[in-house]
Amino acid sequence: MSACHTEHRKIQSAENIPVIALAGNPNCGKTTLFNLLTGAHQHVGNWPGVTVEQRSGTTQLRARKASVMDLPGIYSLLGGGGEDQTVARDFLLNGRVDLIVNIVDASNLERHLVLTAELLETGRPMILVLNMVDEAEARGLDVLTTALSHSLGLPVVPMVARTGKGRRDLLETLAQALETPPRGTPPTYGPLLECALDALAASMPGGSPGYRRCAALRLLEGHVDPADAAIKQVLHQVTTDMERHGGEMPADLIMDRRFDWAREGAASALRHNGRAGMRQRITDLLDHVVLNDWLGVPVFLLTLYLIFVVSFSGGNIFLDFFDQASAALLIHGVGHVLLEAGLPPWLVSMVAGGAGGGLNLVISFIPPIGLTFLFLALLDDSGYMARAAYAMDRLMRRLGLPGNALVPMIIGFGCNVPAIMGSRIIEDPRGRLLTVLMQPFMSCSARLTIYMAFAVVFFRSNGGQVVFALYVLGIIVALLTAWLLGKTALPGEALPFVMELPPYRLPSVRSVLLQSWQRLKVFLFRVGRVIAAIGVVLFILPGVGWTDHGLQNTDINHSLLAQGSRALVPIFEPMGIRADNWPAVSGLIAGAAAKEIVIGTLNGIYQRQNAADLMANYRDPDIAGQLWSAVNTIPANALTFVTTLNDPLGLSAMGSVSAIEQSSGAERATLRAIASGFTTLSAFAYLVFVLLYVPCASTMGALRREVGWGWMGFSLCYGVCLAWGASTVIYQTGTFVEHPASSAACIAGVLVAFAALVLGLRIHGRRRARSPEPGLFRGAAI
Amino acid sequence: MNPLFAVRELLRKREMATASQMAAELHLSIGLIEDMLAYWQHRGVVKQIFAAAARGDCASACDTGSCHRCAPATAASVQAYRWCGHPESAAATPPTHVLHFRHPRHGVTR
Secondary structure, three states, rough: OOOOOOOEEEEEOOOOEEEEEEEEEOOOOOOHHHHHOEEEEEEOOOOOOOOOEEEEEEEEEEEEEEEEEEOOOOOOOOOOOOOHHHHHHHHHHHHHOOOOEEEEEEEHHHHHHHEEEHHHHHOOOOEEEEEEHHHHHHHHEEOOOHHHHHHOOOOOOOOOOOOEEEEHHHHHHHHHHOOOOOOOOOOHHHHHHHHHHHHHHHHHOOOHHHHHHHHHHHHHHHOOOOHHHHHHHHHHHHHHHHHHHHOOHHHHHHHHHHHHHHHHHHHHHEEOOHHHHHHHHHHHHHHHHHOOOOOOHHHHHHHHHHHHHHHHHHHHHHHHHHHHHHHHHHHHHHHHHHOOOOOHHHHHHHHHHHHHHHHHHHHOOHHHHHHHHHHHHHHHHHHHHHHHHHHHHHHHHHOOOOOHHHHHHHHHHOHHHHHHHHHHHHHHHHHHHHHHHHHHHHOOHHHHHHHHHHHHOOOOOOHHHHHHHHHHHHHHHHHHHHHHHHHOOHHHHHHHOOOOOOOOOOOOOOHHHHHHHHHHHHHHHHHHHHHHHHHOOOOHHHHHEEEEEEEEEEEHHHHHHHHHHHHHHHHHHOOOOOOOOOOHHHHHHHHOOOOHHHHHHHHHHHHHHHOOOOOOOHHHHOOOHHHHHHHHHHHHHHHHHOOOOOOOOOOHOOHHHHHHHHOOOOOHHHHHHHHOOOHHHHHHHHHHHHOOOOOOHHHHHHHHHHHHHHHHHHHHHHHHHHHHHHHHHHHHOOOOOOOOHHHHHHHHHHHHHHHHHHHHHHHHHHHHHHHHOOOOOOOOOO | OOOOHHHHHHHHHHOOOOOOOHHHHOOOOHHHHHHHHHHHHHHOOEEEEEEEEEEEOOOOOOOOOOOHHHHHHHOOEEEEEEEEEHHHHHHHOOOOOOOOOOOOOOOOOO
């Protein structure tokens, strides 16, 4: 079949046999095809004047021999690459070639067809080998050879060169092509470019029309200088006309058309089928929506909203079961066992009521929090969360924030500390500082327990909406804070956000369940441990108080805890905390150390306040009856869940006073005490305060470490003042009709203070601009 | 559609992006996007950089309430493209070597 060449020689041999050149992108299978055509007798030779290796061999096509040249892979005839590619280009453009075999990777078609477009423009005879069709099929692509052949005007041979599949067809096509050379249909470039090409081609003195068109293209692309002054004049004229007409350079227009031509050619030749095709269609459809300029952000907010509503409403089905069953076992059961064991009542009360009561609170929140984690894991695993961040990036940058600030914000939904540490991914110091200062306003999972407790009491039928509103409020305050600081104290430009978008995938049940369980487990053990511990402490602390005779055993209402909290109550009165609700203030003070403590504190105090006989529940508890009662709540709550599906916003509960009363009903002592200490409005104002004031001691520590003492102090004061101001405005606006004068004074005072803050920040910003500090983070650990 | 100009305009608007971000937004293959970005790179209006970025699957992996381990994992270096040119300067600089690609078979998934 082939003749072997072992000596170095020029390709323009004296032999009068046709020359077939194998051309294509690197790694498209040229050498494999070369070996397939020439057998094992290929020749490796050094060409005169170049140092790269070229391969040539011969093959038998029907009754005639043909020389086959294996050229180095190239991406373009226009330039680029190393010396080997230059040689290949020169050979294809200027060498003696009777037929070009353009090999393209079928699984990578739209990239490889760009070179095909350039090869077609040379006007040389050509066929196309569509190699690796097996890989394309493995990716769920149907290769439509006839359609491609029709659009290119060339013979197209589908092959798997690696296995030899299609070899016979290729040999037959090569033989035919040498007899009747196919020229193909090159891309057309639209009226503007075609006119320019025609004008340039007409100005050339000789050559075939194909050669003149190819030369005109290379002139327009700026790769060759015209020696002829007349051609130079025409080139200058058409280039100027085109730039004036469209504003784009001819080279760019030509390249754009080639990319588009390749894309269209690939689209006509490949059709997605089966699962892969469906997957691609779904990906395209989803990306159209979730990355849309206008829909991306609303879709993300709607997704978050649905997560919280479905988590809360769905969690409500099991919430009473978890609550009542854990109360029966951990409070009444444990209390009974300890009492029967002869332990003193104070110890029984401390263990069962304090630690057991705290654990009971945490366990009752497992359904809604577990569902929230489950849905977040689903979003993560599906690939949506990354796209949500990308969609939000535009909004972030419009607000003057660094694009990747969203990532720490999402982490902040879990815990503010890693969110602050995660801000290190932002290189720009200003952007990092702004991002860090936003994090305390993100609702961490510890705050979720407080939201849930109050939602159960005051917003039972629309708790999901309230929790969602608080999350959104946190996001808004965080964004506005960064925007305000960006406009005043920290002016500058925001940098964009980069992220690798993972492909969409169907979430794995095992992975989602494991991820959710890991999060829930850590949440339960961390929060549960703290609440149980604080429950024990709060059964001791409220027992001592300052009396006329010094520090003495007292009832809780005269304890140190009560005395200290009562002294601070007037500060919180404008936001709706009554003088007798000092436990709410105790909760806030404790919450400055850790948000988990707030509910634990309230639980401990209220239980102690309300229990006339703490031992009554432990003496003869009906554990079995309570457990059966707990089980019975599941179908009842499920029925409520189904009947409220047509009222996703929970508006029906607002229809009547009785419905509102019913919706805020609470069964447990602690929650009843919360219900009696607040109104719905003051409860919401309290939650807003909890959302906005100091997150916890750990977050403050992280702030100091990342941005220094100064900005940590600013964040602390800003958060407390903002929380107080926002809560006060909410409460005073809601009760405005009851006391318009004092409400107006309060609201006006808050607004004036806020204006003063903005002014102060602007002054600081101007001073900093005049005399910039050596660094933004004085005192920071980085 | 003018894919080459669409890529340029998107990057001009966003200033910095990865090929996968642009591929998802323009509904083109990552490979084709990289080729077009390589073209603009040689035209001098786009610069390839390695930027600190977030891994797409770690955005909310810290929702555990106590996770400090995840923070370093969120920072990863990704290959991104930054808009660095102006139309005027682009128009004034014709390409001498047009296409120069890095990885011939990299990243075509769509």
